[in-house]
Amino acid sequence: MSDSVKDPAREGSLDAPFRHPIAWRDDAYYDLEKVEAEMQRQFDVCHTCRRCFNLCDSFPRLFDAIDESPTGELDSVPKAAYGKVAEACTLCDMCFLTKCPYVPPHPFDIDIPHLILRYRAAKRRAGEVEFVREQLGKTDRNGKLAKPVARLANWATARENTPLRKLLEAIAQIDAEAELPKYHSKTATDRLKAPIPPNPAGPAFGLRKVALYATCFVDYNEPDTAVAAARVLALQGVEVQLVYPECCGMPQLEAGHLDDVAGRAERVAAHFASWIENGYDVVALTASCGLMMKFEWPLLLPESAAVKRLSGATRDISEYVVELSRAYGLAEGLMPVEGGVTVHHACHARAQNMGAKSAEMLRLIPDTRVELVERCSGHGGTFGVMKATHPVARKVGRPAARQVAAKGQENLCSDCPLACKHLGQLLSAETSPDAAASPRQAHPIEILARAYAL
Numbered sequence: 001m002s003d004s005v006k007d008p009a010r011e012g013s014l015d016a017p018f019r020h021p022i023a024w025r026d027d028a029y030y031d032l033e034k035v036e037a038e039m040q041r042q043f044d045v046c047h048t049c050r051r052c053f054n055l056c057d058s059f060p061r062l063f064d065a066i067d068e069s070p071t072g073e074l075d076s077v078p079k080a081a082y083g084k085v086a087e088a089c090t091l092c093d094m095c096f097l098t099k100c101p102y103v104p105p106h107p108f109d110i111d112i113p114h115l116i117l118r119y120r121a122a123k124r125r126a127g128e129v130e131f132v133r134e135q136l137g138k139t140d141r142n143g144k145l146a147k148p149v150a151r152l153a154n155w156a157t158a159r160e161n162t163p164l165r166k167l168l169e170a171i172a173q174i175d176a177e178a179e180l181p182k183y184h185s186k187t188a189t190d191r192l193k194a195p196i197p198p199n200p201a202g203p204a205f206g207l208r209k210v211a212l213y214a215t216c217f218v219d220y221n222e223p224d225t226a227v228a229a230a231r232v233l234a235l236q237g238v239e240v241q242l243v244y245p246e247c248c249g250m251p252q253l254e255a256g257h258l259d260d261v262a263g264r265a266e267r268v269a270a271h272f273a274s275w276i277e278n279g280y281d282v283v284a285l286t287a288s289c290g291l292m293m294k295f296e297w298p299l300l301l302p303e304s305a306a307v308k309r310l311s312g313a314t315r316d317i318s319e320y321v322v323e324l325s326r327a328y329g330l331a332e333g334l335m336p337v338e339g340g341v342t343v344h345h346a347c348h349a350r351a352q353n354m355g356a357k358s359a360e361m362l363r364l365i366p367d368t369r370v371e372l373v374e375r376c377s378g379h380g381g382t383f384g385v386m387k388a389t390h391p392v393a394r395k396v397g398r399p400a401a402r403q404v405a406a407k408g409q410e411n412l413c414s415d416c417p418l419a420c421k422h423l424g425q426l427l428s429a430e431t432s433p434d435a436a437a438s439p440r441q442a443h444p445i446e447i448l449a450r451a452y453a454l
């Protein structure tokens, strides 16, 4: 237990939670015996609490293992069961953020997502590296390889291409039912090579400059999102430059490859340093990347001034548009979005502790119904596509999909593009047998751009 935690004066904690820096440079961090002892300590608190039973599949796995053990207590649960608990964790952060009263500064010092991260890092150091996940996580390499053969790559990986997907499942353990990202021959970087000139009549003209962090997913797989963001910002009079040095390393974080993530954090922070110096705000286009830049990187490199500065300068795109609307008002011309919108508030946006900014942004559109769904989609990056975990991703996502269906809106968006696709797939396959009735999917900023007819 950390020295920095306070003496308990009461049950639970009313103080603001904080996280400890991640000790990835210490050998003890990777000592499996120590890690499992810490898991036993924290899991025992969870056993007596059980508040998180319905957040994901990790907690039910833990509680079932305890309930089915000879003593009905954690002491007789084999350590192998810890691996099953860790396997089901998408690092969504929801147990830390929304449920747990025992996070630091409470002396119980509970942080299950970062404990599971440590377990994965320790397993990795012990030689347990999943080859396929590793390859899927090389998003920049994959994007560069797929770009010149985008049509072929999309054909080969389409879910409808059953024989090839079955082959891929047999060889690479990628679930044949999982929707895989599509590639484009023109990336966001290609499409925004010539920046969109800022609107001189925009309310923020001459007042704001944005370095738009494309993120790997938007650059290679959803370039429309970057174009929509650049158009909306330019209309407000903001000077926008698309900047994409490299992926933030979320897939590597998921895999416990922490020295790799730290290297990316250092390089990306160094790349953005001159932009920040020159008065640019940094805006991230996907929730996970924003979370990495704002919160995870400073815990990996607490001594880095550049990382700290980047963390302070970074905003999520919806958060930024709301900020502009409050400071200067938005440009005129917003028209209602027909059929209304359901916003899925993705876990990694919730974990940024900024409120439901995408819903707040879309509520600026006149005469448009905006509904909010806050349940986890269950996707979790590579978790959602691997054969071993795709069924769990579906199971966790089903209640969220049902909520989306119950809202009955014609448009669906999420701060996380993978979550949006996953929910769309669940809606088509399980909730609504009529695929045509499934809502149209887009990123929140694309819906705002549409309301501007951009």
Ligand code: SF4
Residues within 6 Å of the ligand: 052, 055, 056, 057, 058, 059, 088, 089, 090, 091, 092, 093, 094, 095, 096, 112, 113
């Ligand atoms: S981080 Fe999310 S998936 Fe992992 S244990 Fe917590 S709630 Fe479950």
Ligand code: SF4
Residues within 6 Å of the ligand: 045, 046, 047, 049, 050, 051, 052, 053, 095, 096, 099, 100, 101, 102, 110, 112
């Ligand atoms: S993470 Fe916290 S709230 Fe959730 S079960 Fe464990 S102790 Fe309880």
Ligand code: SF4
Residues within 6 Å of the ligand: 139, 215, 216, 217, 218, 246, 247, 248, 249, 250, 251, 286, 288, 289, 292
């Ligand atoms: S977190 Fe962002 S940059 Fe990283 S893999 Fe995901 S989309 Fe790409």
